[in-house]
Amino acid sequence: MTRFSEELRREADPIYRAIFDHPFVRGIADGTLRKEQLIHYVKQDFEYLNAYIRLYGIAISKCDSRDTMALFNEQISFILHSETHPHNNFCSVAGVSYEQLQGYPLAPSANHYVRHMLSVAHAGTLEDILAAMLPCPWTYTEIGAKLLAEVKPDRSHPFYDWMHFYGSFEGGITEKMRLLLDERAESLSPDRKKRLTEHFVASCRLEYMFWDMAYTLEEWPVSAAQTEGAGR
Numbered sequence: 001m002t003r004f005s006e007e008l009r010r011e012a013d014p015i016y017r018a019i020f021d022h023p024f025v026r027g028i029a030d031g032t033l034r035k036e037q038l039i040h041y042v043k044q045d046f047e048y049l050n051a052y053i054r055l056y057g058i059a060i061s062k063c064d065s066r067d068t069m070a071l072f073n074e075q076i077s078f079i080l081h082s083e084t085h086p087h088n089n090f091c092s093v094a095g096v097s098y099e100q101l102q103g104y105p106l107a108p109s110a111n112h113y114v115r116h117m118l119s120v121a122h123a124g125t126l127e128d129i130l131a132a133m134l135p136c137p138w139t140y141t142e143i144g145a146k147l148l149a150e151v152k153p154d155r156s157h158p159f160y161d162w163m164h165f166y167g168s169f170e171g172g173i174t175e176k177m178r179l180l181l182d183e184r185a186e187s188l189s190p191d192r193k194k195r196l197t198e199h200f201v202a203s204c205r206l207e208y209m210f211w212d213m214a215y216t217l218e219e220w221p222v223s224a225a226q227t228e229g230a231g232r
């Protein structure tokens, strides 16, 4: 029997391919990203990860098993303590300190992505949350594996650390989330599965838009008098 998550992956395949071909991802491969693009990415991703931590918190509140709670708890620690490495890689290439890129408001596409996941999470069940959260690790796991295989970076490549960080994700959190979702999807109606597919595809599209936002330095079109405060 086809796994439900395989059906999701197939549905989103054109979006995955557009992500692999996106100029920001190509710029990681060939080391040609500009300083401002790296800075914009890190500013936005720092706040994105804060939101992702909160999503795990909501997911824990809707969990019925200790093992699943433990998995989400480990992932919160992983984001807090390890997901900082790829950010530090971008910061050192850009020649800026990580601290100075923290606390910025979310730009439109990052804001859209975070709101999408949070609204699904607040209104939905654990399987809704998993469907909306899954493209985050899944697209990065595939990007990492592809870039490592294609570029075979040596230590002198500016994004060596970034590629190795995400290139080592295979068999990790993506597979664990997929198993949880597949298991739960078995007892769901076609209508519920359709809804989960919509959450998943929307997050894939927003992954693409996040790369595009960083590449084009996307910002809100009109600035307000008050621009302080991170995007919660």
Ligand SMILES: Cc1ncc(C[n+]2csc(CCO)c2C)c(N)n1
Pocket: 045, 048, 049, 052, 075, 079, 083, 135, 136, 137, 138, 140, 173, 207, 210
């Ligand atoms: C926009 C955006 N999407 C995905 C990731 C990658 N990522 C974020 S948290 C996490 C671990 C999940 O438990 C992974 C793989 C990112 N950094 N930024």
